[in-house]
Amino acid sequence: MRLILVTPAKPGSKAGNRATAERWKTLLANAGHSVRVVTEYDGEPCDALIALHAWRSAGAIRRFRETWPEKPLIVALTGTDIYHHQHEYPEQTLYSMNVADALIGLHGLVADDIPAGLAEKLVTLYQSAEGPESFPEPEMDSKSNRFGVCVIGHLRHEKDSLRAAYAARLLPGYSRIEVVCAGKAHNDEWQRKAEREMAENPRFRWLGELDQADTRQLMVNSQVMVISSIMEGGANVVSEACRAGLPVLASDIPGNVGLLGPDYGGYFPVGNEEALAELLNRAETDPGFLATLAQQVGKLAERFLPEKEQASLEQALQLAMQRCSERC
Template sequence: MQLKMITPAPPGSKAGNRATAERWKTLLENAGHRVEVVTQYHGEPCDALVALHAWRSVDAIRRFREAWPEKPLIVALTGTDIYHHQHTFPEDTLYSMDVADALIGLHDLVAKDIPARFASKLVTLYQSADGPESFPVARAEEKNGTFGACVIGHLRDEKDSLRAAYAARLLPEDSQIQVCCAGKAHNEEWQSKADAEMVENPRFHWLGELDKAHTRQLMANSQVMVISSVMEGGANVVSEACRAGLPVLASDIPGNAGLLGRDYAGYFPAGDEQALADLLYRVETDHGFLDTLKKQVGGLAERFLPEKEQASLEQALQLAMQRCSQRN
């Protein structure tokens, strides 16, 4: 099929939506389709449209549905779609969900958080990541006797990006934990907050936006990863950590629990830096607990294989075609 894929993130962006679009393009082309990733859509012909983000892509979705009412439309739901925009901008967000022939959710609790009438067209897709062979070896000289906790993702409100830094301030003096944060500041306010935190907090290091190779090196040098988001649609960095065998300390929100499972041992209440500090200190000092987390993420690694993600994309496309045929 000839597919158009719409994403709000421009070429070269390290935003999650762009990375997802480029990865899906590769997977769909591996399955024999032709895919063009675009940031705008004006009604050009194609066999089907795949739109990332129900709210941000609503104009493209509307144009496609008006120009090609008989063709399949797939909409991938982001965390902000599910946990913010469907409540603050319901008309546009629910319009996109309503006119889609198939919806893609990135964790297995999405069905509980969207209107029940959409459940029949929801496909759960776990974003994939490369295996441990793609990660470099840890650099012993960079550890220097410390216990590394990495935070990976753009600095913005939804990610609650400095929560691990605030938690690090509460650690006992004997702790060797150092928090390294990699990501671009969403705005000047976040840049100022990160800069100020580095001045005031000797345990915190903001590295700015890193390329893939340096991000993977950071993960390899770390003993644990913190994902402190207050809302997530299903972060690919969790997939990467599981595939790399890197234990995760995660805020207890649906977008994390829907990837790691309810029995995962490394949760803390979102926004609670004291609870995160306690968890960080425990994972640093309790080797049995650290081993438990390693075993748990290792057991989840096969959930995030590229071939499984490709199969889910094909499932969504087949469902969209089927529902489209029934509708017409």
């Protein structure tokens, strides 16, 4: 099929939407499709359109549906679509969701948080990541006695990006924990926050935005990853941690529980640095707890294989074609 994939993230961006679009392009090409990734859609013909982000891509979705009403349309839902935009901007977001022939959700609990009538056209897709063989060896440095905690993702409100740093302030004096944050600041305010925290908190370092190789090096140099988001559509960094065997401490939001499962042992209440500090202290001081988390993420690793993500994309295409055929 000749496919057009719309993402709001421009070429060269390290935003999650761009990384997802490029990965899907590769997976769909591996399945024999021809895929073009665009940030703007002007009505050009294709066999089907896949749009990342119901709200941000609403203009492209409307243009495609009005120009090609008889062709399949797939909309992938982000965390902000599900947990913010469908309530804040219902007209555009729900339009995109309603006119889609198939929806893609990136974690297993998405059906609970979208209108009930849309669940029948929802395909759950777990974003994939490369396996341990693609990760470098841990670096040996002068801080070999440190207990590394990584936080990976752009610094912004939805990610609650400094929660681990705040938790680190509450740790006992003997703790060896160092929180290292990698990600671009969303705006000047977040940059000032990160710089101030680094100046005031000796347990915190902010590295700014890293490339893929340096991000993977940070992960293998860490003993634990924290994902403290207040909303997530299904963060790919969780997939990467599971494939790398890196234990995760996660806020107990649907986007994390929908990836790690309800029985995962590393959750803390969203926004609660006291509870996160307790988990961090336990991870550092209780080898059995850390080993249990490592075992749990190891068992989840197969959920995030590239071939499974490719199969889910094919499932979404088939569902969209079937529903389009019935509709037309």
